[in-house]
Amino acid sequence: MILEDSVLEKEISQAVIRRMPRYYRYLGELLDEGVERISSGELSERMSVTASQIRQDLNNFGGFGQQGYGYNVSFLYEEIGKILGLDQNHNIIIIGAGNLGQALANYMKFDRLGFHTIALFDVKEELIGKNIRGIEVLHVKELDHFVKTHDVDIAALTMPKSSADDIANHLVSLGIHAIWNFAHVDLSIDAKDVVVENVHLSDSLMQLSYNIVKNK
Amino acid sequence: MILEDSVLEKEISQAVIRRMPRYYRYLGELLDEGVERISSGELSERMSVTASQIRQDLNNFGGFGQQGYGYNVSFLYEEIGKILGLDQNHNIIIIGAGNLGQALANYMKFDRLGFHTIALFDVKEELIGKNIRGIEVLHVKELDHFVKTHDVDIAALTMPKSSADDIANHLVSLGIHAIWNFAHVDLSIDAKDVVVENVHLSDSLMQLSYNIVKNK
Known part of the structure; x- marks a missing residue:
């Protein structure tokens, strides 16, 4: 689950980036509700996008998911925050x-x-x-x-x-x-x-x- | 240069629609400058999009251009205005x-x-x-x-x-x-x-x- 530089360096479409703040918002809400992990299926239902769209989007940044475990909410929240530059002022x-x-x-x-x-x-x-x-x-x-x-x-x-x-x-x-x-x-x-x-x-x-x- | 209902009725992608206000804005500026007609090449340069993109976008609504004449600015401005619902309050x-x-x-x-x-x-x-x-x-x-x-x-x-x-x-x-x-x-x-x-x-x-x- 470590981000590789080679993955981050490839050009990611602005369409994918435009969807990231929405992931960030939903993950923040899950955190507030105390949810620690979530399957792509559950996240998909909540966000009204397909699970395959979610996997594809997140694969652009190296994945983050673990087979059979789903996504670790706080880890994913922080990583998307970093991608969006929100770890900086x-x-x-x-x-x-x-x-x-x-x-x-x-x-x-x-x-x-x-x-x-x-x-x-x-x-x-x-x-x-x-x-x-x-x-x-x-x-x-x-x-x-x-x-x-x-x-x-x-x-x-x-x-x-x-x-x-x-x-x-x-x-x-x-x-x-x-x-x-x-x-x-x-x-x-x-x-x-x-x-x-x-x-x-x-x-x-x-x-x-x-x-x-x-x-x- | 008449809009056919069949053309208007087909589903046009939101991506195309998102570009229409920008056409409308540029055509309005041309009108203010007194420009009566413009080739897709000139419009393309001014808007920094390809001439083929412009033709494709406008073809979604039935074209508007005439070979060798270019676009009639005020006609196109009004037609795009109608497409965007700007002929109504x-x-x-x-x-x-x-x-x-x-x-x-x-x-x-x-x-x-x-x-x-x-x-x-x-x-x-x-x-x-x-x-x-x-x-x-x-x-x-x-x-x-x-x-x-x-x-x-x-x-x-x-x-x-x-x-x-x-x-x-x-x-x-x-x-x-x-x-x-x-x-x-x-x-x-x-x-x-x-x-x-x-x-x-x-x-x-x-x-x-x-x-x-x-x-x-």
Whole structure:
């Protein structure tokens, strides 16, 4: 049950990775219920996916299961946590301290997963100095100094789309390698080593609306 | 260039549908720039997807292109809008008037797409009666009456996950068929004709964190 480097190094599809947080969530719930081990069949029923899908997904990372024993819940929970990088802390800054930025800063759940918001930035004078759960809203003009003097892993972009591209590229030039983009625009970032995760809320709404119409 | 019913009736994969809002967005930008027609090659370059992907995607809906002419931008924009149900208005109620609920109610962009928030609901007394862009926060105890006396198409769930399942099933019993779920839980809804679109923010953050670790 030891992860081999060769297994971890192979390219795993983003579709598989997209399913991992869900495994992590269900395993966490099992842990809370005091369940120590679970068969792929039981896990399959609970998660409404096939047992073969579960085995295939987890085989990407070297398996974790033992024939006739099933999965050790806390071991699997921890290993998936490591795969997802949750054994590390990640500091987040939020650019745009409007409702959405404040909503993100308020999610205590993110802290429990190791994602800590350490500052918000905005240009609106009435927001500067505001305090959200002890996290301060700073003026954007302090951004450069802040990033240079703090350990920032992720920048969340929750400001209007018109300035998203400029800010994103500026953040990358300051050495930030991960962008959580809520602005409704595809960012054009030249640097190859920057990862971007988009949350396009209106796309999600359109997907819903397509299914409403299709269902009628 | 006429859509045939037979074409529309076949099952189109959700992966294709997920790409449609992006086409819609790019075509809208082209319209704003006054571009009347575009070849699949030019569109491909602009969107950073292959021309063959574009042709394949649009062929699911009957094509839209003419050999040697390319795509008529405004026609394609409107047709994709219809496919996505954007030629209709959709009324939204938001359950949970915290920061996230207020952020959603504040997005004027949704209105431009035909998604109109008509009320927010909460249980916190200090929020009841609050007004967001003219949209009122009502007490959850008024929910039943409101839904029965208004045309509600979509319920957005932005309250804590502990009550999400109960509220979702209650909304379905009131006749709501579409749920936009921000609560970090898989809803268990028995009714077959209900569509659910999930926005799991912490899953998105974990996906980002996986890619950060992989990139190191």
